[in-house]
Amino acid sequence: MSVIGILLILLKTISVVAVFLIHVMFVQYFERKAIGHMQSRLGPMRVGWHGILQPIADSIKLFFKEDIIPASSDKPIFYIAPIIGVIAAVSSLAVIPLWEGFSIANLNVGILYILALSSVGAYSVILGGWASNSKYSFLGGLRSSAQVISYEISMGLSLVGVMMMAGSTNLSDIVSAQDGRWFVIPQIIGFTVFFISALAETNRVPFDLPEAETELVSGFATEYSGMRWALFFMAEYAGMFVMSALAVVCFFGGWSGPGFWIFAYVPPVIWFLIKVYGFIFLYFWIRATLPRYRYDQLMRLGWKIFIPVALANIVITGVVKILWK
Amino acid sequence: MPGTYIPSDYLPVAIIIIFAALVGLGAVVAGILVRPRRPYAQKLYAYESGNPPVGEPRQKFSVKFYIIAMLFVVFDVEAVFLYPWAVAYDKLGIFGFVEMMLFIFILLIGYVYVWKKGAFEWE
Numbered sequence: 180m181s182v183i184g185i186l187l188i189l190l191k192t193i194s195v196v197a198v199f200l201i202h203v204m205f206v207q208y209f210e211r212k213a214i215g216h217m218q219s220r221l222g223p224m225r226v227g228w229h230g231i232l233q234p235i236a237d238s239i240k241l242f243f244k245e246d247i248i249p250a251s252s253d254k255p256i257f258y259i260a261p262i263i264g265v266i267a268a269v270s271s272l273a274v275i276p277l278w279e280g281f282s283i284a285n286l287n288v289g290i291l292y293i294l295a296l297s298s299v300g301a302y303s304v305i306l307g308g309w310a311s312n313s314k315y316s317f318l319g320g321l322r323s324s325a326q327v328i329s330y331e332i333s334m335g336l337s338l339v340g341v342m343m344m345a346g347s348t349n350l351s352d353i354v355s356a357q358d359g360r361w362f363v364i365p366q367i368i369g370f371t372v373f374f375i376s377a378l379a380e381t382n383r384v385p386f387d388l389p390e391a392e393t394e395l396v397s398g399f400a401t402e403y404s405g406m407r408w409a410l411f412f413m414a415e416y417a418g419m420f421v422m423s424a425l426a427v428v429c430f431f432g433g434w435s436g437p438g439f440w441i442f443a444y445v446p447p448v449i450w451f452l453i454k455v456y457g458f459i460f461l462y463f464w465i466r467a468t469l470p471r472y473r474y475d476q477l478m479r480l481g482w483k484i485f486i487p488v489a490l491a492n493i494v495i496t497g498v499v500k501i502l503w504k
Numbered sequence: 505m506p507g508t509y510i511p512s513d514y515l516p517v518a519i520i521i522i523f524a525a526l527v528g529l530g531a532v533v534a535g536i537l538v539r540p541r542r543p544y545a546q547k548l549y550a551y552e553s554g555n556p557p558v559g560e561p562r563q564k565f566s567v568k569f570y571i572i573a574m575l576f577v578v579f580d581v582e583a584v585f586l587y588p589w590a591v592a593y594d595k596l597g598i599f600g601f602v603e604m605m606l607f608i609f610i611l612l613i614g615y616v617y618v619w620k621k622g623a624f625e626w627e
Contacts, residue, residue: 313550
């Protein structure tokens with residue numbers, strides 16, 4: 180590969196990640212506004228027009244905050260845990276096709292790559308909770324590990340139906356295979372299992388047990404402050420984007436939009452973003468609506484309901500595909 | 505250049521991982537110059553509602569879900585077996601379908617067994 184090729188990849192990577200991080204920054208404004216209005220509040224209003232500059236103010240504040248490292252913590256692991264989270268969440272972006280033929284790395288193992296990195300992301304929470312050497316953090320980390328072993332499998336199994344229908348794990352191929360017939364309709368069971376597992380995977384309400392601010396102070400992040408805490412936060416929101424993007428790609432036709440009238444002139448990436456933000460909004464809506472699960476309830480849900488349902492979905496997909504031919 | 509094979513599909517992955525690491529490290533390291541650093545003993549306590557921490561957090565702790573953690577390994581490997589099968593499903597035809605149904609069936613026997621043994625229950 181030539182130097183120019185490498186430079187091109189570098190440019191592509193930097194621009195996509197930069198735009199992505201701006202989205203991650205502003206999505207928390209969107210969250211506060213959305214939840215605020217759902218609870219008959221206004222949300223942030225002071226910084227800029229309707230509080231639009233709030234995320235920038237928050238970022239500056241966090242940047243200047245003291246980085247407190249508890250004396251009893253495991254220093255090296257405490258340092259790197261949030262960075263692992265950011266690496267896992269941001270590099271998942273590499274395989275997401277934003278429009279036809281555009282992804283940073285067009286891997287044939289796209290789905291596996293994202294699933295693998297999301298498992299690595301869970302390590303940042305577990306390691307952070309362990310290294311803090313505080314009781315709240317420890318319980319948070321422990322709960323995170325319980326969550327990982329309950330949801331990883333059903334999440335992986337729920338996507339098998341999509342792979343069977345598309346005959347590929349390459350995300351661009353999956354989008355092309357849908358071609359107007361979104362997989363959400365034949366794979367509605369798979370989609371339901373996937374989306375609920377994705378909520379658990381990203382530690383969002385109703386599965387935000389590792390953080391659980393009403394019982395564990397701030398869970399795994401109790402001892403973290405300033406920029407390190409911000410990195411955990413960034414990783415969580417980036418993870419939400421990645422999971423939403425995966426849901427859009429696998430079940431909602433990726434970048435494709437309605438191809439008639441003026442809609443045909445809207446760039447595909449806009450359709451992609453609209454769908455992703457639809458999912459992000461759903462995350463917030465669920466957060467404003469549902470209470471938190473207890474972690475044995477969560478494990479029961481994962482093991483006793485989702486795994487058999489996801490397996491049944493695979494069998495049904497297989498039977499239907501055989502009969503269809 | 506002969507002998508210097510670069511898997512070009514995976515080069516962007518390497519680049520984005522390095523770049524993400526730089527973003528994470530950069531955010532923490534750049535702040536060293538501007539953020540205050542005034543540690544004292546009380547501030548460096550692990551948080552315990554404002555009191556000095558009592559006892560060690562890393563005591564013997566009963567992890568009740570350790571059986572599930574072992575089952576997780578089994579089922580995760582099962583999921584890994586399903587992926588290549590799913591991708592090649594159209595080419596395998598009825599034979600592949602029956603094979604995998606047998607595989608899932610055998611697994612289900614084990615699943616029902618651990619369920620009946622009460623591995624998913626705890627107080």
